[in-house]
Amino acid sequence: MPARPADKLLSHYDANARALPWRNPPGSPPMDPYRVWLSEVMLQQTTVATVKPRFRRFVERWPTVEALAAAPAEDVMQEWAGLGYYARARNLHACAKSVAATGGFPRTADGLRKLPGIGDYTAAAVASIAFGEGTAAVDTNVERVIARLHGIDRPVAEARPDIRRLAAAMWPRDRAGDFAQALMDLGATICRPKAPLCGECPLAADCVAFASGTPEAFPGPKAKAIRPHRHGEAWWIERDGAIWLVRRPEKGILGGMAALPGPEWATAAPTGRAIAIVSHGFTHFTLDLHVTHRAAPPDSEGWWQGLATISEAGLPTLYARAIEAALAAREARADAA
Ligand code: SF4
Structure with a gap:
């Protein structure tokens, strides 16, 4: 039987996973939920290169969620300076307090979603990476990969329900966390928005966008918003x-x-x-x-x-x-x- 696309991607991840300070190597026990959650919040709208040193400094200063919860709000805001989107820092602190008060992170996406500042994607990412729950964690990068794989040429905003359904259908239950991280790596390093490196992609044989000869054309372009x-x-x-x-x-x-x-x-x-x-x-x-x-x-x-x-x-x-x-x-x- 030919290997499923999910298995091909996991094999590729086993050999090529990026070493990141908030991640354990493929196949090993997951990183503690505090670090997984913190990295996911920091990475919203901010690049991996920017986050890496800031993440290290942050966990050095506050090595546990309890330590972060006990920190003065001003210190947290100051430590966040330069990372932008400051509502994240306020929510981060509120979330740490709530987690510390209840004795730990909820282990499911449904439970995590109830915490301050945790939306659908972050809840699914933390649940799958830290706790192995098989919930599909779908962010912009994953949407692009799935749209290309299935040849979806509509704009993502329009095709989102289909993309989510397709992602959930391919998500392996046994290595949910590794798969989430494998898709993140693929979207960031190979299936890039511009000039995807299809020649290096483990999913090329299954990819409709690649077969079309113009992978960049998938998904369709989004309508340009005019900012006041x-x-x-x-x-x-x-x-x-x-x-x-x-x-x-x-x-x-x-x-x-x-x-x-x-x-x-x-x-x-x-x-x-x-x-x-x-x-x-x-x-x-x-x-x-x-x-x-x-x-x-x-x-x-x-x-x-x-x-x-x-x-x-x-x-x-x-x-x-x-x-x-x-x-x-x-x-x-x-x-x-
Ligand atoms: S083959 Fe190309 S377009 Fe398709 S998933 Fe891989 S990198 Fe993306």
Whole structure:
């Protein structure tokens, strides 16, 4: 009997699995659920290369879910700085507290899904990788692989129910966790969005997209969303080599993160002269942040942060770039004078 595509992929994984700090080698007992869960949350919208050193640092600082639960929220947000999508960090902390209070992670996707910040994909990934439950963990990479394998040329948003059904049908119950990780590796390294390496793929003989000669054409392209544009103003208030920083409100974008003070972001550009302007793309809108000088003393709760220690403030990328741009502009002005 010819080998099933799932078996071919597992054999390929046994020989080629990527060594990652949150993963044990194929066939060995699974990594502890804390590390599996943490890696899955960190990897949402963030690349493996970026996550690797941050993951190591995180588990060194908080080696167990109980240790993370006991950490002050500000320390967790600070450790997360630069990884983006800060609601993840808030949910991560809330989830750790809930898990620590109940004595451990639920062992099923249904149980995991009830925890803060754990959606369908993360629940399925943790249940299959840490506990061996045979639930299909289907993220964007897996959707692409399955769509190509079956020659689905509709956009993923339209074909999603079919893709999920097909993924569930091929998911082996005996090595569910290894299979989840094998599909992740295939999607990341071989069945890439652009220029898939079909010549190296263990599924080539079974793949409809490969047989068509244009594998990249599968699945169909998604409709382009037009993101609205906003403007923000960030006040530069400086005294004795320090600038005034505030903590953003807990709820909303960059909630709980360190920031330059300023009014709410709006659709109209601020009228004051900008020292520097940085552009940033969020999921649902783009932003131009105008850094403007303000001589008035701070009227908000915050703290003076020395410019020499600005890297220790736990600033998210947007504000770190804004400060960098303002300092660069000042240097350029000084050079020109
Ligand atoms: S053969 Fe090519 S398109 Fe098909 S699954 Fe493999 S890498 Fe993807």
